[in-house]
Amino acid sequence: MIKSVKSILNLFLVAVFFLAIGSPVTKAEAKETLSFNVNSNSDGVAVDGYDLTTYFDKTGPQKGSKYHSLYHKGAYYRFASAQNLQKFSQAPEKFLPAYGGYCAYGVVLGKKFDIAPDAWRIVDDVLFFQLDKGTRLIWEENRAKNIDIGARIWPNIEHIPADDL
Numbered sequence: 001m002i003k004s005v006k007s008i009l010n011l012f013l014v015a016v017f018f019l020a021i022g023s024p025v026t027k028a029e030a031k032e033t034l035s036f037n038v039n040s041n042s043d044g045v046a047v048d049g050y051d052l053t054t055y056f057d058k059t060g061p062q063k064g065s066k067y068h069s070l071y072h073k074g075a076y077y078r079f080a081s082a083q084n085l086q087k088f089s090q091a092p093e094k095f096l097p098a099y100g101g102y103c104a105y106g107v108v109l110g111k112k113f114d115i116a117p118d119a120w121r122i123v124d125d126v127l128f129f130q131l132d133k134g135t136r137l138i139w140e141e142n143r144a145k146n147i148d149i150g151a152r153i154w155p156n157i158e159h160i161p162a163d164d165l
Contacts, residue, residue: 037159040074051084053079054084056095064077098127099150101115102129102162110165112160
């Protein structure tokens with residue numbers, strides 16, 4: 001609990017600092033950063049730095065570059081090319097994963113688990129990540145039911161820090 005409070009305070013102070021110096025982070029983005037609804041690492045990078053657009057390509061997942069990076073709704077997203085960054089920036093909702101990039105089966109259980117970028121599935125044009133490939137197999141046994149359960153649970157846990165679940 002103390003760790004969560006310190007994390008919240010640190011995020012708040014960073015957001016206030018950037019707002020005070022006039023950085024490109026807007027008030028809405030700072031608020032989003034404090035909402036705990038995006039799975040990102042300690043550097044604020046989502047999906048372990050993988051390019052979300054490549055999950056929808058025939059090539060499959062590719063690691064993004066720090067030189068092609070974009071801040072969007074609480075996290076930095078990396079892309080393999082400037083073209084992929086532009087593709088994402090034109091329609092981010094098309095590429096953003098379900099449940100803020102947390103493990104889809106974890107959400108079914110009311111938890112926010114980290115993911116393995118190679119444990120994923122696209123269902124009806126929605127990208128779902130899993131903790132690992134074994135978890136993906138379990139989730140897929142009742143995929144439709146799990147998607148339905150996750151959709152009902154996510155709004156209740158979306159703004160709760162992972163450590164508090």
